[in-house]
Amino acid sequence: MKMRKSGLFILLPVLAGTFLLLTAFGPFSTNSTGEVPPAETITIPDDIQRIFDKSCFGCHNSESTSDKAKKKLLLDQFTELSKVKLIGKLGEIVETVENNEMPPEKFLSKYPDKALTDDEVKRLKEWADKTADDLMK
Numbered sequence: 747m748k749m750r751k752s753g754l755f756i757l758l759p760v761l762a763g764t765f766l767l768l769t770a771f772g773p774f775s776t777n778s779t780g781e782v783p784p785a786e787t788i789t790i791p792d793d794i795q796r797i798f799d800k801s802c803f804g805c806h807n808s809e810s811t812s813d814k815a816k817k818k819l820l821l822d823q824f825t826e827l828s829k830v831k832l833i834g835k836l837g838e839i840v841e842t843v844e845n846n847e848m849p850p851e852k853f854l855s856k857y858p859d860k861a862l863t864d865d866e867v868k869r870l871k872e873w874a875d876k877t878a879d880d881l882m883k
């Protein structure tokens with residue numbers, strides 16, 4: 747009787763320890779929220795980069811003379827953003843291009859060739875939506 751009890755006292759912590767080790771370092775390792783870790787980084791495909799370069803980069807880069815544009819979006823450092831910020835900015839990109847807010851109208855009246863074509867709006871939106879989705883998985 748005495749023997750069985752103490753045996754259980756040894757076995758239980760060992761089992762618990764094994765379980766903890768497996769969940770922490772094993773193939774099923776999880777992050778602090780208990781979910782499978784999602785993708786941490788993104789890459790910008792060439793066709794999307796070309797759209798950014800043509801219509802957005804001039805204002806949204808760290809050397810830009812527009813402080814307002816810089817504060818909102820830095821395309822040269824975009825992929826270095828934290829996951830949470832990336833998801834937020836991708837959503838803002840979708841919103842601005844959907845509502846024809848970017849590039850700004852004033853700018854387009856001077857440089858009409860920088861306007862996004864319908865196809866570019868579509869591709870940009872699809873990419874941003876999908877990338878944000880993947881980050882949230």
Ligand code: HEC
Nearest residue numbers: 801802804805812814815818819838839842848849850853
């Ligand atoms: C002529 C300069 C210029 C160009 C070109 C430009 N932007 Fe902007 N963008 C701005 C400025 C200025 C702001 C800040 C507006 C404000 O603070 O009200 C801004 C803000 C934004 C924001 C943040 C909007 C928000 O919700 O606050 C996003 C996202 C954005 N731009 C995306 C783009 C994208 C995508 C392109 C290319 C398709 C683009 N911009 C092209 C000047 C530019």
